[in-house]
Amino acid sequence: MKNNFTLLFALVASFSLSAQSIFINEIHYDNIDSDTLEAIEIAGIPGTDLAGWSVALYNGASGSLYNTINLSGTISNEGAGIGAIAFSIPVNGLQNGSPDGLALVDNLANVIQFLSYEGNITATNGPAVGLTSTDIGVEETGETPVGHSLQLTGNGIGSTYDDFTWTGPLASTLGSLNVGQPSFLAINEREQLQFSVYPNPVTNGTINIVTSSNEAMQASVFDVLGKLVMTQNVTNKILVLDATLPSGSYILRLSNGVETSSVRISK
Numbered sequence: 001m002k003n004n005f006t007l008l009f010a011l012v013a014s015f016s017l018s019a020q021s022i023f024i025n026e027i028h029y030d031n032i033d034s035d036t037l038e039a040i041e042i043a044g045i046p047g048t049d050l051a052g053w054s055v056a057l058y059n060g061a062s063g064s065l066y067n068t069i070n071l072s073g074t075i076s077n078e079g080a081g082i083g084a085i086a087f088s089i090p091v092n093g094l095q096n097g098s099p100d101g102l103a104l105v106d107n108l109a110n111v112i113q114f115l116s117y118e119g120n121i122t123a124t125n126g127p128a129v130g131l132t133s134t135d136i137g138v139e140e141t142g143e144t145p146v147g148h149s150l151q152l153t154g155n156g157i158g159s160t161y162d163d164f165t166w167t168g169p170l171a172s173t174l175g176s177l178n179v180g181q182p183s184f185l186a187i188n189e190r191e192q193l194q195f196s197v198y199p200n201p202v203t204n205g206t207i208n209i210v211t212s213s214n215e216a217m218q219a220s221v222f223d224v225l226g227k228l229v230m231t232q233n234v235t236n237k238i239l240v241l242d243a244t245l246p247s248g249s250y251i252l253r254l255s256n257g258v259e260t261s262s263v264r265i266s267k
Contacts, residue, residue, distance in 0.1 A: 020112060020113060020160060020161035020162065021044050021045055021159065021160045021161070021222070022042065022043075022044035022045065022048055022053075022075075022104070022106070022112060023042070023043060023044060023104065023112070023113055023152075023160070023161040024040060024041070024042060024043075024055070024102065024104055024113055024115055025041045025042060025043035025084055025151070025152050025164075025178065026039070026040070026041035026043075026084075026086070026149050026150065026151045026152070026172070026173065026174055026178060027039075027040055027041075027094075027102075027117070027136075027149060027150045028094075028140070028148070028149035028150070028172060028174070029094035029095070029096060029097070029100075029117070029140055030094075030096045030097065030140040030141060030142060030144055031140065031142075031144045031145065031146050031147075031148065032142060032143055032144060032145060032146065033146075034091070034092075035091060035092050035094075035096070036091065036146055037088075037146065037147065037172070037174075038088070038089040038090075038091070038092070038093055038094045039086050039087060039088050039089055039149070039174050040055055040069065040086070040087050040089065040094075040102065041084050041085065041086040041087070041174050041175070042055075042071065042075070042084065042085055042086075042087070042104070043075070043082060043083065043084040043085075043152075043177070043181075044075055044082065044083070044159075045075065045081065045082070045159070045251070046075050046076055046077035046078075046081065046082070046083045047074060047075065047077075047264070048074065048075045049073075049074050050071040050072055050073055050074070050075070050085065051071075051072055051073075051107065052106075052107030053070075053071040053104070053105065053106055053107055054068050054069060054070050054071055054105045055068070055069040055071065055087075055102050055103065055104055055105070056068050056102065056103040056105055056126050056127050056128060057069065057094065057095070057100070057101075057102050058100065058101040058102065058103065058116070058121050058123055058126070058128065058133070059095060059100060060095075060097070060098065060099035060100045060101060060116065060118070060119060060121045062124065063121055063122050063123050063124035063125075064123075064124050064125050064126070065123070065125055065126035065127075066095065067093065068126075069087060069089065071085075071087060073085050078176060078177050081159040081182075081251060081253075081262045082159040082177065082181060082182060083177070084175065084176060084177055084178075085175070086174035086175040096140075096142075097117050097118035097119075097139060097140075098118045098119060099116045099117060099118040099119030099120060099121055099133075099135065100116065100117065100118070100121070101114065101115060101116030101117070101121040101123075101133045102114075102115055102116070103115075103123070103126070103127055103128040103131075103133075105127045105128075109127060111127055111128050111131060113134075113161070114128045114131050114132075114133045114134065115133055115134055115135075115136055116133035116134065116135050116136070117135065117136055117138070117139050117140075117150070118135075118139045119135055120132055120133050120134075120135050121133040136150065136166040137166055138150050138166050138167060138168050138169075140168075140169050144169045145169070147171060147172050148168065148169035148170060148171055148172055149168060149169060149170065149172040149173075149174060150166060150167070150168040150169060150170075151166070151167060151168050151170055151173065151178040151179070152164035152165065152166055152167075152178055152181070153165060153167045153170075153178050153179045153180040153181070154178075154180040154181055154182075155180055156180055156181070156182055157182060158181075158182065159182065164178075164180070164181065193211065193213060193254055193255065193256060193259035193260055193261040194211060194212065194213075194259075194261070195209055195210060195211035195213070195254055195261060195263075196209075196210045196211075196263075197209055197210070197239075197252065197263060197265060198210070200263075200265050200266060201265070201266035201267065202241060202265060202266065202267045205240055205241045205243060205267075206238060206239070206240055206241075207238070207239040207240075207241065207252070207265065208237065208238060209234060209237040209238070209239060209254065210237070211237065211254075213256050213259070215256035215257065215258070216233065216234070216256065216257070217233075217234040217237075217254050217255065217256050218231065218232070218233055218234065218254070218255050218257075219231065219232045219233075219234050219239050219252060219253070219254055220252075220253045220255075221241070221242075221245075221250050221251070221252055221253075221265075222250060222251040222253070223248070223250060223251075229242070229245060229250070230242045230245070234254070239252075241267060245267060246267075247267050248266070248267060249264060249265070249266050250264070250265050250266070250267065251263075251264055251265075252264075252265045
């Protein structure tokens with residue numbers, strides 16, 4: 001029974017860690033002279049209320065929790081289904097590594113991410129107890145210029161953690177999306193697929209798509225954590241939702257191979 005429980009815990013932890021559409025997007029913990037403007041930025045699905053979420057800070061030498069930052073606010077829409085909120089940290093509130101880490105914890109006490117800088121950590125207490133961190137692979141030093149940070153950057157496409165790569169130190173963009181993350185300008189440059197859907201909320205599992213595009217379209221449906229839950233080639237501008245999907249909110253993304261756009265739907 002004990003082994004089964006351990007396996008179940010590992011599976012739950014693995015799922016939580018993989019569901020990274022709400023994620024740590026930018027970190028600043030060290031710079032030349034006295035540390036200043038320390039902060040953590042959280043990015044993800046617009047409309048997500050971060051009340052009850054937190055970031056647990058871990059000391060790398062002991063693996064123990066040294067502070068907890070309580071989050072708040074709602075993520076705004078700054079791009080193609082992604083936004084960001086920055087949280088300022090008191091002076092010297094983030095330890096300077098070799099290594100140290102931070103765990104993003106949701107409002108149900110699930111560890112969504114456990115990241116570290118300047119090495120790996122195995123947590124000995126707190127919400128991430130027993131988990132080993134992922135080293136982001138970049139770091140700040142006592143020579144990092146003031147106003148710089150470590151950031152996730154990309155190629156202008158994507159809205160989940162795995163779409164981006166840690167880089168830096170770069171000039172800080174705390175409170176807004178980073179270089180190479182999709183902005184409204186980037187969307188307009190790529191051309192956004194214009195469409196609407198009805199009925200919404202969906203009543204019988206069938207969604208009618210209204211668009212001037214006559215190209216073949218593919219639909220992708222994501223849950224509120226950004227997990228892909230179904231794909232379907234759209235026929236006659238009608239999408240049939242998987243009957244096994246539970247009631248709730250989803251993101252519907254349509255693409256005709258050239259243009260792409262997303263809309264929130266309810267079932």
